[in-house]
Amino acid sequence: MSGPQKIMAIAIDGPAASGKGTLARRLAAKYGLHHLDTGLTYRAVAKALLDKGLPLDDEAVAEREARTLDLSRLDRELLSTHEVGEAASRVAVMPGVRRALVEKQRAFAAMPPGAILDGRDIGTVVCPDAPVKLYVTASAAVRAERRWKEVVEQGGRAEYAQILADVERRDARDMGRADSPLRPADDAHLLDTSEMDIETAFQAACAYIDAAFGR
Ligand SMILES: Nc1ncnc2c1ncn2[C@@H]1O[C@H](COP(=O)(O)OP(=O)(O)OP(=O)(O)O)[C@@H](O)[C@H]1O
């Protein structure tokens, strides 16, 4: 008789536009794991407030939205706007919102055979016992350029200087908040992709994960 199935959890954190989502999606496909972009959960709460004309600074109201969030209904395309991202980083400072979302994220992480979660506090708060933690980063200038290219390739208009200012403001808010600030977990593996393309970053992450799991 086989014992209980071992759950494999991989935690990926990093600042805005560092490439953690791109990496997490590819790693989930390679290792056959579920994937949750936890940024979408904060974005969904923010969008619900915006759509209903509710204030972004009322914690009780925002927590109520967070408690009713259905993780199976996160629509990346609808949630990807700049306005929603900004609003998400404002509701993400609220402990009540974080508590509600972290409960849901932990339940997701416990699904067999395992999951990859990416965000800002996965290795430090959501899955502190994850056997593999990656902290993906790149300089603010490189991240802003990646985001600028993304917008232009999708047919949008963007000012590089404006995007750089947005990236820096988001970093300051995410790293400076009192509850669950963005920082690498003490046992996280640092992956600075400033000088890596997507494929090189993916191969570096796979090499680290395979070594951690003794493959
Ligand atoms: N190593 C890389 N080299 C060049 N471009 C990259 C690299 N990694 C990701 N990108 C590109 O940078 C952009 C941002 O990547 P991605 O959305 O994965 O970042 P993120 O950290 O998940 O951002 P956010 O937290 O803001 O959602 C995307 O257009 C992606 O294709």
Ligand SMILES: Nc1ccn([C@@H]2O[C@H](COP(=O)(O)O)[C@@H](O)[C@H]2O)c(=O)n1
């Ligand atoms: N684990 C997380 C994930 C995200 N946030 C906040 O949400 C904002 C939007 O996230 P994106 O990754 O989709 O850009 C982000 O700026 C954070 O404020 C978080 O706090 N914790």
